[in-house]
Amino acid sequence: MMHPPEVQAAKNRAAALSIASNTILIVLKLSVGIMMSSVSVISEAVHSGIDLLAAIIAWFSVRESGKPADDHHRFGHGKIENVAGTVEAVLIFGAACSIVWEAVHKLKTGTAAIENLGAGAAVMALSALANYLVSRHLLNVAARTDSVALEADALHLRTDVYTSVGVLGGLIAIKLTGITILDPIFAIGVALLIVKAAWDLTRTAFFHILDVKLPDDEEARIHDVMDRYKYRFIEYHKLRTRKSGHIRHIDMHLVVPKQMTVEAGHTLSHQITADIEQCLPYSHILVHIEPCPGGCERCAAACPKVGMA
Structure with a gap:
């Protein structure tokens, strides 16, 4: 790049x-x-x-x-x-x-x-x-x-x-x-x-x-990146994309197990951001971390080892 x-x-x-x-x-x-x-x-x-x-x-x-x-x-x-x-x-x-x-x-x-x-x-x-x-x-x-x-x-x-x-x-x-x-x-x-x-x-x-979203093929690359990390978070939603000149702006909400530490959540978001930037250059990405609203069993099943304090 x-x-x-x-x-x-x-x-x-x-x-x-x-x-x-x-x-x-x-x-x-x-x-x-x-x-x-x-x-x-x-x-x-x-x-x-x-x-x-x-x-x-x-x-x-x-x-x-x-x-x-x-x-x-x-x-x-x-x-x-x-x-x-x-x-x-x-x-x-x-x-x-x-x-x-x-x-x-x-x-x-x-x-x-x-x-x-x-x-x-x-x-x-x-x-x-x-x-x-x-x-x-x-x-x-x-x-x-x-x-x-x-x-x-x-x-x-x-x-x-x-x-x-x-x-x-x-x-x-x-x-x-x-x-x-x-x-x-x-x-x-x-x-x-x-x-x-x-x-x-x-x-x-x-x-x-008018802030239309990124093309479908570019958003598909974002989803592909998220699939690589699907066992480390519960879900992601509110994905929003737009473009300003050659800069892509991407933000989303990432739901993680409630026991995950702040440090582990921060590390995970940086890894996801780096992978998206690799396939979509000149991207500014914001990941909002949310705790899982479900029970502990759901959190444990989704992420049994990552960042539990």
Whole structure:
């Protein structure tokens, strides 16, 4: 497991790479799109502009989320990453609307002849390759650091790969058929893909702001850990889980035999906590110890040797 300083450094580097990549692609797409008078290529430049803004937000959020807890934020600053991901989703929706608006206007007023198709195709191919490589790197870093903001940025860029390939296909179709109306039609197709990406980001980022529980597979790991210790306690209940940025918050009530010493209960809770942290990194875990309300026979049967005073 990466240590907190390593996590923060990796997240900062990945976010900075996204900013640099998007800046270069904006300049290339906008220059070529204006030269070609292609609404689909210009729409891709607009999309990259939104990507740049999203990358800046991601960079800012991963920096802020790395700050330690303070008097005003007792659970840390992790949720700023969820806020950033939600803002990214809104920006993507806005970009899609602007592309559709411009494409529909082109369909109504007609499209001019598109020139320099080769240059446009080259830029789209370069954009698809660059965004694929950067998004793959961001996804790898997001998986290692459990960063919602980087995951959102990576998914955003991965969508750009598909849209760039779509625009490239449109330019090739125009080259082969000479039908320029294909340009705004492909632009609308790009916008629909962008809307899907925005919805996916909303589900990834926004719902964690509402303190939804951890995914079922992660909670199953907690139950697996508890099963390893089932002969040392009576039962556990009131399991609550949530996520703040890359930090998982887990708490539960653990019912132990009433004869168990405080020291033994403390040791048991630390062992359980360590095992959960091993399978779910970056977890903050609180175990509340409760004495068994049953009779001594029940306590003895459940835990005959552990911590009896």
